[in-house]
Amino acid sequence: MDESTEDSPLLSRLALELLGALVVLGFGITVAMGALEHPVAWSDQGPQAGTLPFWLGVIAILASLGIAGQALAQRRVLAAQGVLGRQAALRIGRFLLPIVALVALAVPLGLYLTMALYLAGMLLWQGHGWKAALLTAAAAVLFSWFAFEHWFMLPLPKGPIEAWLGLY
Amino acid sequence: MENLEALMHGFTVALTVHHMALMIGGVLLGILVGVLPGLGAPNGVTLLLPLTFTMDPVSAIILLTSTYWGALFGGSTTSILFNIPGEPSSVATTFDGHPMARQGRAAEALTTAFLSAGFGALVGIVTITLLSSFVASFALRFAPPEYFAVYFLAFASFVAFGGGKPLKTIVSIVTGFALATVGMDIVSGGMRLTFDMPELIRGVSFLVVVIGLFGIGELLLTMEETLEFRPVSAHLSPRAVLQAAARLPRYWVALLRSAAIGVWMGITPGGPTAASFMSYGIARRFSRNGARFGRGEPEGIVSPETADHAAGTAAMLPMLALGVPSSATAAVMLGGLMIWGLNPGPMLFIEQRDFVWGMISSLYLSNVVAVVLVLATVPLFAAILRLPFTVVAPLIVVICAISAWSVASAGFDLWLMLVFGLVGWGMKKLDYPIAPLVLAMVIGDKAEDAFRQSMIISHGSFGIFWGNALVGGISTLAILFLLWPVVTLIRRPARAEPGPAEHLS
Numbered sequence: 096m097d098e099s100t101e102d103s104p105l106l107s108r109l110a111l112e113l114l115g116a117l118v119v120l121g122f123g124i125t126v127a128m129g130a131l132e133h134p135v136a137w138s139d140q141g142p143q144a145g146t147l148p149f150w151l152g153v154i155a156i157l158a159s160l161g162i163a164g165q166a167l168a169q170r171r172v173l174a175a176q177g178v179l180g181r182q183a184a185l186r187i188g189r190f191l192l193p194i195v196a197l198v199a200l201a202v203p204l205g206l207y208l209t210m211a212l213y214l215a216g217m218l219l220w221q222g223h224g225w226k227a228a229l230l231t232a233a234a235a236v237l238f239s240w241f242a243f244e245h246w247f248m249l250p251l252p253k254g255p256i257e258a259w260l261g262l263y
Numbered sequence: 264m265e266n267l268e269a270l271m272h273g274f275t276v277a278l279t280v281h282h283m284a285l286m287i288g289g290v291l292l293g294i295l296v297g298v299l300p301g302l303g304a305p306n307g308v309t310l311l312l313p314l315t316f317t318m319d320p321v322s323a324i325i326l327l328t329s330t331y332w333g334a335l336f337g338g339s340t341t342s343i344l345f346n347i348p349g350e351p352s353s354v355a356t357t358f359d360g361h362p363m364a365r366q367g368r369a370a371e372a373l374t375t376a377f378l379s380a381g382f383g384a385l386v387g388i389v390t391i392t393l394l395s396s397f398v399a400s401f402a403l404r405f406a407p408p409e410y411f412a413v414y415f416l417a418f419a420s421f422v423a424f425g426g427g428k429p430l431k432t433i434v435s436i437v438t439g440f441a442l443a444t445v446g447m448d449i450v451s452g453g454m455r456l457t458f459d460m461p462e463l464i465r466g467v468s469f470l471v472v473v474i475g476l477f478g479i480g481e482l483l484l485t486m487e488e489t490l491e492f493r494p495v496s497a498h499l500s501p502r503a504v505l506q507a508a509a510r511l512p513r514y515w516v517a518l519l520r521s522a523a524i525g526v527w528m529g530i531t532p533g534g535p536t537a538a539s540f541m542s543y544g545i546a547r548r549f550s551r552n553g554a555r556f557g558r559g560e561p562e563g564i565v566s567p568e569t570a571d572h573a574a575g576t577a578a579m580l581p582m583l584a585l586g587v588p589s590s591a592t593a594a595v596m597l598g599g600l601m602i603w604g605l606n607p608g609p610m611l612f613i614e615q616r617d618f619v620w621g622m623i624s625s626l627y628l629s630n631v632v633a634v635v636l637v638l639a640t641v642p643l644f645a646a647i648l649r650l651p652f653t654v655v656a657p658l659i660v661v662i663c664a665i666s667a668w669s670v671a672s673a674g675f676d677l678w679l680m681l682v683f684g685l686v687g688w689g690m691k692k693l694d695y696p697i698a699p700l701v702l703a704m705v706i707g708d709k710a711e712d713a714f715r716q717s718m719i720i721s722h723g724s725f726g727i728f729w730g731n732a733l734v735g736g737i738s739t740l741a742i743l744f745l746l747w748p749v750v751t752l753i754r755r756p757a758r759a760e761p762g763p764a765e766h767l768s
Contacts, residue, residue: 115693119434126441129456133448141718144451147711151441158434165430178692183487187688190486194479194660198681201664202674210661221653231654235661249313249669 104177105184112166112173119159127152193217205254211236266396273620277628282325286629289326290636293333298341298644302659304334304352304575305591305701306477309470310662312599313669320603321621327596328579328622329629332384335535335575336637337644339376339568344369344645352535352571355543359556359563366559370503371510373641375561376568378511379518381634383569386522387529387576388626395623398584399612407716408727410586410608412737414710417587417702419744420531427696429748435696439703442467443711450715462675469598469704470670473591475680476697478663480687482656499641514565517546521566525573530581534590534698535574542570576626583611583619586709591698594705 126148133145166173193213200209211232218228243249253262276282289311296307308327315323338353343360356376363372405413422432445456446466457463511518521542528538546566547556556563578593586607588594600607605615612619667680690697721727729735 111689112693115689115695118689119438122438122441126456129458133451133453133455137723139722141715141723144448144453144455147714148441148444148456151437151444155434155437155441158430158437161430162428162434165428179487186486187483190656191483191685193657194681194684197660197664198677201668201677206665206668210664214657214661217657218654221651223651223654227654231658235658239661239665243665243669248317250672251665251668252672252674 102180102182104179105181106177106179107174108176108178109166109170109173111178113163116159116163116166119155119162123152123155123159125152126155193220202252203254205257206251207236207240208254208256210239266392269396269616269620270392270624272616273622273624274628276321276617276621277325277625282322282625283628283632285322285326286329286625286632287636289329290333290336290629290633291640293330293335293633294337294340294637294640294644295333295647296330297334297337297339298647299655299659302662303477303481304331304338305473305595306481306663307331307334308592308595308599309473309477310666312470312595312602313666315599316602320600320605320615320618321625323599323603324596324618324622325625325629327599328626329633331575331592331596332572332629332633333637335572336377336380336633339380339571340373340637340641340644343372343376343564344641352539352575353567354536355539355567356564356571358543358567359558359560362557362559363561363564368559370499371507371561372559372564373499374504374507374638375511375564377634377637378508379514379521379565380568380572381630382511382518383522383525383571383573384576384626384630386569387526387573387579388623388630390526390530390577391580391623391626395580395584395619396612398580399609401609403609403613404733405609407713407720408730409734409737411710411713411717412728412734412741413585413587414706414713416737416741416744417581417589417706418699419741421696421699421702423744423747427694431693431695432699435690435699436703439700440707440710442469442472442700443704443707449708449712462673465671467679467704468670468676469701470595471667471676471679472683472704473595473701474663474667475683476687476690476700477591478659479680479684480691482659483684483688484691485652486656499638504638510561511565514562517550517562517565518569521546521569522573525570526577528570529574529577529589531589534578535571538574539567539571543567576630579622579626583607583622584609586706588702588705591701594698594701598705 130145130148130152133148134143135145135149136143137146193216197209197213200212204212214235215228215232218231219225239251243251292311293304293307296302296310297304302310307330311327311330315326318326335352339356339360342353342356343364346357346361360372360376363369418436421436422429427435441456443466445463446454447464448455454464524542524545525535525538528534528541543556543563543566546562547553550556550562552560552562575590575592578588578590579596582588582593582597586597588597597607605611605618663680664677667676668674670676687697689695690700717727718724721730727734728738
């Protein structure tokens with residue numbers, strides 16, 4: 096990929112390929128193990144409940160080994176390709192961690208409060224100032240409240256704030 | 264002429280104030296979704312799907328298809344003005360579109376793109392209109408073995424022509440199938456792959472997976488590259504628009520060739536992204552203007568745009584007639600059809616005439632609406648893109664979270680969305696194709712049911728898949744497709760891979 100020159104590589108394509116193959120391998124083993132809780136057999140009624148998932152797991156395991164083998168066969172070329180630079184990884188991390196917080200807090204705090212905190216926090220953090228942060232958060236909360244609670248009738252998770260305000 | 268009559272009837276269904284309003288709303292939402300990097304057509308359609316649960320099916324499909332057209336057009340707008348493809352399928356449009364815009368020919372580039380896209384879509388719709396009842400009557404002879412053979416063929420052709428590495432395509436398909444088996448097994452009643460987690464009993468929703476893969480995954484990819492908006496003037500004077508429109512017929516060869524490529528790629532599961540790249544590549548090789556491609560040649564816009572929209576539209580035909588979607592967006596719509604209580608497949612054309620022909624005629628109308636609206640709103644949406652991405656990205660995250668929640672009102676789905684966001688990022692990085700995964704999730708259950716029903720009929724013998732000429736032909740073709748990578752490997756002995764694949768879907 097076209098990484099900028101100043102960004103020192105963190106992961107080579109080879110490492111990421113092998114990591115990907117490892118994830119697929121783990122997935123395949125999990126699926127095959129899970130399938131073994133059901134009969135993996137062929138009766139005159141055709142395949143039993145566990146048969147399809149079991150073989151899917153086996154195919155995933157074999158494919159992961161094949162992918163790892165292909166990657167290792169071209170390890171010189173792939174090891175020289177950087178796919179993720181330090182700066183890029185940092186940007187992804189800074190973007191990803193707040194999403195983890197958003198997901199973790201959405202149910203206990205209610206999605207409205209969480210989205211307000213998330214939006215205001217992200218905008219402040221990116222240097223957009225208090226006014227823009229509060230305005231964006233307030234607009235998003237008000238719009239989604241009217242859209243989802245009234246218009247689409249799709250209630251979003253609510254928490255202590257809404258209960259305290261007596262809104263539901 | 265039976266089709267024409269049915270089409271006229273369809274227009275009476277589609278042409279109501281309510282439906283026209285949905286079309287306009289859908290197109291505008293779609294353009295917004297297409298313009299914003301990090302939100303694509305499959306994601307946009309997925310985000311709207313929960314809102315359609317309470318609508319009648321005709322209104323629902325009109326809203327979703329209009330959003331799809333809008334998203335395809337919106338993707339071209341940003342490709343040309345900002346060199347940022349809003350959609351994977353509009354990447355090829357940047358090659359000549361952005362150079363033209365930088366030369367001050369933005370109006371010409373945009374008009375050329377929209378009109379040739381409209382032409383491609385029109386060819387796609389006419390093909391659907393002409394072929395649908397033929398395909399449906401053919402498909403009426405389908406029993407479980409035939410259904411399974413068609414599903415098998417769809418997956419085999421992904422392996423053969425999908426453009427990814429065969430092993431990675433297989434991983435993608437297998438993952439989708441495995442996710443589809445999670446939950447209650449309708450034959451034995453057992454709980455499969457739930458690992459005693461109560462959240463998994465209702466299964467893994469493909470909507471949540473799509474929101475993660477395409478929404479969060481795409482945002483992570485965009486975050487990784489520092490986005491540099493280099494906007495050019497988005498002013499469209501009516502005169503420039505008319506001049507560009509008048510020049511379009513000159514490219515009739517490119518228009519027809521690209522439309523044919525698009526329709527073919529749409530009906531077989533190549534999808535719009537592969538279609539646009541293929542069309543651009545073929546045009547560059549065979550056109551008289553080939554040498555000027557990449558430096559602002561209108562034909563380099565005409566070719567990918569026409570094929571992109573022709574493929575997107577033509578993908579509706581196998582979705583309706585066979586229940587086999589050939590693009591990720593069509594797979595999401597197919598899931599919608601099943602949620603609305605419709606059973607995609609040949610019987611749809613007999614039991615749900617209003618729905619099928621209402622939808623087909625709405626495709627004519629919504630494409631015209633889309634071309635007009637997209638020309639009218641270019642300055643507006645170009646202004647939205649001046650908002651810094653650091654504001655837009657968190658808003659997209661919130662939209663994704665709300666949609667993932669609204670699928671089943673479950674907090675667990677938010678975590679699933681996050682996990683699949685990371686998976687989507689990894690898949691894009693390593694060129695694992697995502698569309699087969701979505702396809703397998705949507706039709707996995709149906710394929711397994713068809714297979715098990717066939718096995719019950721035949722008492723466990725595979726001979727049933729060669730029981731008559733029809734099913735035997737489809738099965739043989741599928742096996743040939745599956746062996747295709749092996750054949751090419753033998754013909755072209757192993758050589759060093761040419762780096763990361765060009766395909767983005």
